[in-house]
Amino acid sequence: MGLTVLVLVLLGAATPVRAQTLPGDSAEPLDAFVRRVVTRQLADHRIPGATVLVVRDGRVVLTQGHGxxxxxxxxxxxxxxxxxxxxxxxxxxxxxxxxxxxERGQLELDTDVNTWLEEGLQLPRTFPEPVTLRHLMAHTGGFAVPERLWPAGPTPDALVDYLQERRPPRVRPPGELSAYSDYGAALAEHIVERVTGQPFEDHLREEIWEPLGMRRTLFRRSVPPEFVADTALGHPLEQGRPRAQPLERVVVASSGSMLTTAPDLARFMLAHLHGGAVDGHRILGEETVRRMHQQHFTHDARLSGWAHGFMEFHLNGRRLLGHTGDAYQFTSLLVLMPEHGWGLFVSYNGLGERNAAQRARMELLRALLDRDFPAPPPRAPTKRLVTRPERFTGTYQTTWRSSGTAEASLAWRQEIRVREEEGTLRVHQPGMTARRWVEKEPLLFQPAETPDAPDRVAFREDAQGHITHLFLENRPLEAYERAPWYDTAPVALGLFAGCGALFALAVGMGLLLRTGAVAPLAALSLWNLLVLTGVVLLVRPLVPFDGDDTPWLLGATRTSALLGVGLTPGALFWSARTGRRGGGSWTWRLLFSGVALASALLTLWLHHWHLLGGG
Incomplete structure (x- = not known):
């Protein structure tokens, strides 16, 4: 998947925003309604263009291009x-x-995926439980996330090479927690190739695209010449204006290389809405479609989860199936409501300001649902307070993160903080305003002010009654694990501030006193300030780096940190030796102790987050 997906972490999808329309108002024609909403979105958020498709009662009723x-x-x-x-x-x-x-009996959902993988791609037996296709379909294979922002070298040129070189560690038993995995989908893509003996795109074209009449759809690393003139480009903002950039080359088809049109996707959507067939051309049996649309994993039975590859969404009292797409300056959404023959597809070719396109897609979805399937009348806010709120307070970090690599240092940037506030829980999600929550059922919470909102928060406890996990409604692609105190944002920010202040003081004292005892401390502190500056720039608000190579900033910071660690003992020894010979004033003693402590803490922090060399 593209790097923007991490910017993720799809924050805009967590809480949809209502469009500026009257719920359930269908007086305005659909085409005018959608045009008004999307045109406003493009103008307000500086998004260059969008394509929209709406299906009602099992037929396409709207296809629009904008911008x-x-x-x-x-x-x-x-x-x-x-x-x-x-x-x-x-x-x-x-x-x-x-x-x-x-359906054809060539694969089994509950069989070890190693059954179909060649020797070089076999998954290690880290846990007794094997990884199955059913796990891959719900992203519960137990994989850590491979490096995405700071990849270890250029992207491999072939799928097999990618699977060998970018294989993430297995960090938890399969089937326990969801952690969105491009790697797992890539494994499934390769298994399809192995079983059919065909390149993945050829198989899709023969078995799905051509039967459905999808003639302008492709999975390619680069755009064929005949499609170049009709291909939308991604648009990052440059000085506040969208700027077209060439499409990136993508090796793994399942992670983002698909190019298609709204009418082509309509054929695929109709096949899933019509029991697997369109115009007499069948791609799946009716029973297989029903099975595919059934939920088969959820973190909590009261929340949305995963059908077989489809995300579940619960909005306006309805169950929807779909998938989001975020990569390479594109933001997309496909949703279906099979029991009503209803569907929506929208794609924007720019993220807009502050990743507004991620909010815009959900805004459009909510606006259309409010027209066609209005939410029940709102109830009065509940006054129920939380039982033992101190159980839930703490910091929770996503399972959708790297492990054992430098990107692990970003985990605290994506944490959810839960605090007690007057008998309620105050939950602060990244990039959002903190909200108050009250208990609806044991371990299940709803917004205090808007109990009919689609949002829910559920917690999980262990056998001893300790809260261990947090889960969000309409966010099945990840779980949030309770983090130890030393991995949290306040500790990291406090460390940065405290160490920075001590290092800056030592540099200032070195310039002021100019003694043989203080000079080594000042030099060491200046070097550590440079390292600390590099770390702060690396873990600033997540903005993807350009290019396939490991960013020079990460390499420079690691090299400087390693050199600083090597110089620290010598600098401290020389300062201590010189200070004792000169009698050692109280100023020098305090400065020496502070710099030594700050250097040790910074070194431990860098080692803990894998920022000292290695992976």
Missing amino acids: EADTGRGLPVDAERTLFRVASVGKLFVWTAVMRLV
């Missing part, structure tokens, strides 16, 4: 012809291909 596909060429979005990169929405084709092979 520009390429601002450099002034190319408008053509609803019928313009190809958008839909990122992880393409995973739905991986899982559909898997279910076809299950």
Whole structure:
């Protein structure tokens, strides 16, 4: 998946925002309604273009293009012809291909995936339980996340090489917790190739795209010449204006290389809404479609979870199935409501300001649901207080993170903080305003002011009654684990501030006193300030680095940190020796102790987060 997906961590999808429309108001024609909402979104958030498709009662009722596909060429979005990169929405084709092979008896959902993997790709037996295709479909394989922001070297040129070189460690038994895994989907993609003996794209074209009439859909590392003129480009903001950039080359099809049009995706959506067939062309049996749409994993039975490859969403009292896509400056959403023959697809070719496109897609979804399936009348806010709120207070960090690599140092940037406030829980999610929550059922909470909102928070306790995990409604792709105090943001920020202040004081004292005892401390402190500056820049608000190579900042910071660790004993020894010979004033003693302590703490922190060399 593209790096923007980490910016993730799809924060905008956590809490949808209502569009500026009257709930349930269907007087305005649908085409005018959608055009008004999307046009406002593009203007307000500086997003260059979008493509939109709406299905009602099992038929396409709207296909619209908005804005520009390429601002450099002034190319408008053509609803019928313009190809958008839909990122992880393409995973739905991986899982559909898997279910076809299950239907034919060529794959088994509950069999060890090593059954179909060659020797060099076999998963290690880290845990007794094997990883199965069912685990991969719910992202519960127990994998850590491979490095995405700071990849270890250039991206491999072939899927097999990617699977060998970027294999993440297994960090938990399969089936326990969800942690969104591009690697797991890539394994499934390769298994399809192994079982069918066909390249993945060829198999999809033969078995899914051509039967459905999807003639403008492809999984390619680069865009074929015949499609270049009709392909939308991604647009980062440059000085407040969207700037077209060439499409990135993608090795792993399931992680984001899919290019398609709204009409083509409509055929795929209709197949899932019509029991696996469109216009007499069948890609799945009806029973297989029903099975695929059934929930098969959730962290809590009261929350949304995973169907077989589809995310679940609960909005306006309805169950929806779908998938988000976030990569390479594109933001997409596909949702279905099978029992009503209803669906929506939207894709934006720019993230907009503060990743607003992620909020915009959910805003559009809520606006359309409010027209077609209004939420029940709101109830009065509940006054129920939390039983023993101190049980829940603490810091929780996502399972969707790296482990054993430098990117592990970013975990505290994505944490959820829970505090007690007047008998309620105050929950602060990254990038959002803190909200108050009250207990609806044991271990299940709802917003205090808006109990009918789709948001829910559930907690899990262990056998001793200690709270261990937090889960969010409409966020099945990850869980949040309770973090130890030393891994939290306040500790990291306090360390940065305290060490920085001590190092700066030592540099100032060195310039002021200019003695042989203080000079080594000042020099060491200046070097540590440079290291600390590099660390702060690395863990600043998550903005992906460009390029495939490990960012020079990470390499420079690691090298400087290692050199600083090597110089520290010598500098402290020389300062101590010189200070004792000169009698050692109280100023020198305090400074020596402070610099020694700060250097030790910084070294321990860097080692803990794998920022001292290594992976």
